[in-house]
Amino acid sequence: MANLQEPRPDVSRPVNRVVSLRDVAKEAKVSAATVSMVLNGNPRISRATATRIQRLVERMGYQPNRLAQSLSSKHTHVIAVMLPALRHAFADAYFGEIISGICDKAGKMGYKVMLEQAKPEFVKDKQHVRLYERRFVDGVLCLGTNDRHRWLGDFAAAGCPAMLVDNAVDEFKVDSVVCDYASGAEQVMNYLIQLGHRRIGLITAGQDIKMARRVRKAYETQLHNLGVDCNDTCIVDGKFTEEGGAAAASKLLDAHPDMTAIFAGNDKMAIGAMHEAVRRGLRVPADLSVVGFDDLRHAAFINPTLTTIHLPLYEVGSSAMERLVERIHGRPEPVKEVLPTHLIVRQSTAMAKTTTAAPGQN
Amino acid sequence: MANLQEPRPDVSRPVNRVVSLRDVAKEAKVSAATVSMVLNGNPRISRATATRIQRLVERMGYQPNRLAQSLSSKHTHVIAVMLPALRHAFADAYFGEIISGICDKAGKMGYKVMLEQAKPEFVKDKQHVRLYERRFVDGVLCLGTNDRHRWLGDFAAAGCPAMLVDNAVDEFKVDSVVCDYASGAEQVMNYLIQLGHRRIGLITAGQDIKMARRVRKAYETQLHNLGVDCNDTCIVDGKFTEEGGAAAASKLLDAHPDMTAIFAGNDKMAIGAMHEAVRRGLRVPADLSVVGFDDLRHAAFINPTLTTIHLPLYEVGSSAMERLVERIHGRPEPVKEVLPTHLIVRQSTAMAKTTTAAPGQN
DNA sequence: CTCGTTTGGTAAACTGTTTCAACACTTCGG
DNA sequence: CCGAAGTGTTGAAACAGTTTACCAAACGAG
Numbered sequence: 001m002a003n004l005q006e007p008r009p010d011v012s013r014p015v016n017r018v019v020s021l022r023d024v025a026k027e028a029k030v031s032a033a034t035v036s037m038v039l040n041g042n043p044r045i046s047r048a049t050a051t052r053i054q055r056l057v058e059r060m061g062y063q064p065n066r067l068a069q070s071l072s073s074k075h076t077h078v079i080a081v082m083l084p085a086l087r088h089a090f091a092d093a094y095f096g097e098i099i100s101g102i103c104d105k106a107g108k109m110g111y112k113v114m115l116e117q118a119k120p121e122f123v124k125d126k127q128h129v130r131l132y133e134r135r136f137v138d139g140v141l142c143l144g145t146n147d148r149h150r151w152l153g154d155f156a157a158a159g160c161p162a163m164l165v166d167n168a169v170d171e172f173k174v175d176s177v178v179c180d181y182a183s184g185a186e187q188v189m190n191y192l193i194q195l196g197h198r199r200i201g202l203i204t205a206g207q208d209i210k211m212a213r214r215v216r217k218a219y220e221t222q223l224h225n226l227g228v229d230c231n232d233t234c235i236v237d238g239k240f241t242e243e244g245g246a247a248a249a250s251k252l253l254d255a256h257p258d259m260t261a262i263f264a265g266n267d268k269m270a271i272g273a274m275h276e277a278v279r280r281g282l283r284v285p286a287d288l289s290v291v292g293f294d295d296l297r298h299a300a301f302i303n304p305t306l307t308t309i310h311l312p313l314y315e316v317g318s319s320a321m322e323r324l325v326e327r328i329h330g331r332p333e334p335v336k337e338v339l340p341t342h343l344i345v346r347q348s349t350a351m352a353k354t355t356t357a358a359p360g361q362n
Numbered sequence: 363m364a365n366l367q368e369p370r371p372d373v374s375r376p377v378n379r380v381v382s383l384r385d386v387a388k389e390a391k392v393s394a395a396t397v398s399m400v401l402n403g404n405p406r407i408s409r410a411t412a413t414r415i416q417r418l419v420e421r422m423g424y425q426p427n428r429l430a431q432s433l434s435s436k437h438t439h440v441i442a443v444m445l446p447a448l449r450h451a452f453a454d455a456y457f458g459e460i461i462s463g464i465c466d467k468a469g470k471m472g473y474k475v476m477l478e479q480a481k482p483e484f485v486k487d488k489q490h491v492r493l494y495e496r497r498f499v500d501g502v503l504c505l506g507t508n509d510r511h512r513w514l515g516d517f518a519a520a521g522c523p524a525m526l527v528d529n530a531v532d533e534f535k536v537d538s539v540v541c542d543y544a545s546g547a548e549q550v551m552n553y554l555i556q557l558g559h560r561r562i563g564l565i566t567a568g569q570d571i572k573m574a575r576r577v578r579k580a581y582e583t584q585l586h587n588l589g590v591d592c593n594d595t596c597i598v599d600g601k602f603t604e605e606g607g608a609a610a611a612s613k614l615l616d617a618h619p620d621m622t623a624i625f626a627g628n629d630k631m632a633i634g635a636m637h638e639a640v641r642r643g644l645r646v647p648a649d650l651s652v653v654g655f656d657d658l659r660h661a662a663f664i665n666p667t668l669t670t671i672h673l674p675l676y677e678v679g680s681s682a683m684e685r686l687v688e689r690i691h692g693r694p695e696p697v698k699e700v701l702p703t704h705l706i707v708r709q710s711t712a713m714a715k716t717t718t719a720a721p722g723q724n
Numbered sequence: 725c726t727c728g729t730t731t732g733g734t735a736a737a738c739t740g741t742t743t744c745a746a747c748a749c750t751t752c753g754g
Numbered sequence: 755c756c757g758a759a760g761t762g763t764t765g766a767a768a769c770a771g772t773t774t775a776c777c778a779a780a781c782g783a784g
Contacts, residue, residue: 018495020740031764036742046762067438067497068740071429071769078476088659090462096453103452103477107484112498114440115465115475122469133380135429135770136474242663271663278665297450301604301633303640303665382770393734398772408732430770434739497740 019062028056039064070135078112079324080137082128084144085119093296094266094313095143098165101317102141109325111138118142123151132160139324141165141317142174147208161327165320166313168210168336175327175335177320181211184309184341185218188263188291191307191343196352197261197289198228201252203238203245203273204265215265215293238269245272246279253280253288260288260352267292267299267308274302274348285350295344304347312339381424390418401426432497440474441686442499444490446506447481455658456628456675457505460527463679464503471687473500480504485513494522501686503527503679504536508570523689527682528675530572530698537689537697539682543573546671546703547580550625550653553669553705558714559623559651560590563614565600565607565635566627577627577655600631607634608641615642615650622650622714629654629661629670636664636710647712657706666709674701 021039025032030049037045038053070076081102083089090096099113106113114137122128128151131137139161145152146167153172155162164176192200202219206212216235223230233255238248245264249272252259262277264270270292274284282288284304292299292308299306316339323335383401387394392411399407400415407415432438443464445451452458461475468475476499484490490513493499501523507514508529515534517524526538554562564581568574578597585592595617600610607626611634614621624639626632632654636646644650646666654661654670661668678701685697 022740032741033743033764033766034762037763040742044762049762063492063495065433065497065740067429067433068769069742071427071433071740071771072742074769076429081477088458088462090465091455091458091659093453093455096450096458099477100450100452103479107479107481113477115443115461115477117465117469119469130425134425135427242660246663268660268663271660275663275665297453298604298630298633298660301608301637303637384770394771395734395736395773396732399733402772406732411732427770430739431772432739433741433770434772436739 018065019060021062021064024053024057024060024062027060028053075328076135076138077110078114078137079106079321080114080116080131080140082116082118082140082142085117085122086144089117089144090115093298094294097296097313098143098317098320101314101319102165102321103317104314105318105321109321111321111325118149118151123149126151126154129154129158129160132158138328139163141320141324145169145209146206147171147210161324163320163324163327163335166211166311166316170210173334175323177316177323177335177337177339178211179311179313179316180338180341182214182218184293184311184343185215185263186222187341187343188293188309189219189222191345192261192263192289192291192349193222193226195261195289195349196354198226198352199256199259200230200234200261200263201249201256201259202235202263202265203248203252203269204235205238205240205244205269206265207237212265219263238264238272240266240268242268242272242275245269246276247272249273249276250280253277253282261291261349262288263291263293265293267294267296267306270306270308270348271299271302274304274306285348287353289349289352291349300346307346307349308344309341310344311341315339380427381422383424383426386415386419386422386424389422390415437690438497438500439472440476440499441468441683442476442478442490442493442502444478444480444502444504447479447484448506451479451506452477455660456656459658459675460505460679460682463676463681464527464683465679466676467680467683471683473683473687480511480513485511488513488516491516491520491522494520500690501525503682503686507531508568509533509572510570523686525682525686525689525697528573528673528678532572535696537685539678539685539697539699539701540573541673541675541678542700542703544576544580546655546673546705547577547625548584549703549705550655550671551581551584553707554623554625554651554653554711555584555588557623557651557711558716560588560714561618561621562590562592562596562623562625563611563618563621564597564625564627565610565614565631566597567600567602567606567631568627569599574627581625600626600634602628602630604630604634604637607631608638609634611635611638612642615639615644623653623711624650625653625655627655629656629658629668632668632670632710633661633664636666636668647710649715651711651714653711662708669708669711670706671703672706673703677701 021035022032025035035053038050103113141163143165145164162174164174166178168176168178204216236248236251238244262273264273270290274290277284277288284290292306295308295310299308383397384394387397397415400412465475503525505527507526524536526536528540530538530540566578598610598613600606624635626635632652636652639646639650646652654668657670657672661670
């Protein structure tokens, strides 16, 4: 047995043998506990020993093994970001902005970010809570959720810190940080109405998403207050995609040739709608005003540039990360944070054409 | 001591006490080693015991703690994706597509994906290798790298499995998976030349990126072969952004009012260029053809739709993930994989206007 | 009937860190 | 001069798995 340690001395062993805390301790002729305490700034250790060991740690290039740290400390300092199981979820600027905010804040707080997609098998297997139970992560941030995602209830049951990002679900008690969709939609409607528009179509999507319902509600309320009749043919589903937006615009314009404005629930659908309008020979904004929602980066680089609601997605991500860590650290109170939105006027909107004057001047 | 186990029985303790392997062992009246072996399918254990324990594992809802597993097994089953330190890296469809491919493949191979941004302090601190040394991850995939990223050499030095994704750097021996940029650029040039274009501008970016240099080279070679004089005023940097593309197009059109086509090194710059062209009252493609490079999703939804080179980014990510795992498992040979690209013709290109006939018909 | 082999299982060591009880050694007040 | 309090350090247990050397029982062959 003893000779197992003999073969080492020969110098032909520059193998990147990772130095452990015990190696440092041995070299310093102290116990592992002492080194550990020095590294954690425990004041019980004398200045002299502390600096001596710190220098040694430096010299030996010691790096704590964080698997061992986490195993013993009960904290992984990793959080998971759950994205919806859409083919293009990662390539989507909407999610990208949020993730950007999450990652920046995570880095500052000493957390790592793990990516996960909420595929059907994944959540059916309860993998999303296993992430926590198996000690992969300390908490989970959920993006792109909707009311049908029953699995959101599992987090509370398992005691796993979790947050909904830019959506809220009443049913389960999960914390959330969202943009003020209601106010955003009101701003859009006020603006369009002010421009003289009365025949306004809505391209929406995801009526199982609370935030989307809020937009629809604001739209309906505003039109109703104005005395404008707005039946179901004024509201079409656009599936959050460019294609869907184009198809929805097509339906709207078929049903209402006199429509002067379209309000889309996100920028992508708005872009699709503009695309369709141009295809039909309509001029945007002269014949048709189009408004989006999100203010994604390229909204400013399409032709014409898109009037839209700016959502503070980066901030939402950043804040959600912060709240999640608070929860991990034991904050008891639930959180429902709402961040303000505002209208960005660009070129895709203009005064309504004064054809058949709107009925109610009110 | 014994009474430490007494207080448990009372039912007022539904605390989600996580069951450990030892709990299962105790319940099954076998040793922890036996349970471990059952779970790992070790044939040393008899069928009878194995099934008995499997059932118990099921019943007790045991989940292996993967920190402990990784600590002793030396494998974390996590890989890191390093993104460049750009404000919008996450929201960028280019990176998104690659990440999408990485994540899908990672999921299938039983790996988790961690996100990391290569900020200056981060790489200066050698955090990128610490990721490996401190046992956060088993390997690293690097996106959006360039020749100035000296830190890429650190991986080999530390013995950390790493891969370059959609770029290659000769200097360091790091594996890579890339799109065939040279062929893509040749296809673009052939196509434009075939349409009669001779005054073709190039908007490029990142000349410290090998792939970008390849595009430029192909452009220059093709024009040279045709006997078309192409001085430096035909090549402008567009910084990979829409703004940059617009500014670059502006410079090009100022210097060469007779220019009939612009070839941009990525879709975003192409979109910016189109934007600028329209701003100047030029019709695309009647007055100016514009070609992009990437085939990002929204290239098909701008006005006019963009002719571009399709890059198999999803496949690049997927393949890089696969190669990385091979390397982690000990594949010795280096890998340089090249995936084919192809031209997608849409509406932003047309025959060159026959104004001042091009000099060389060759 | 004994010896060698297979079978099924176990105890103990190991991964690398944190934490806590205990301990040796001052120092100080009474 | 003795007990109390304070200081600096350590051994050992804990975290939750994997792995290895070893062992007992069963079995077959000579």
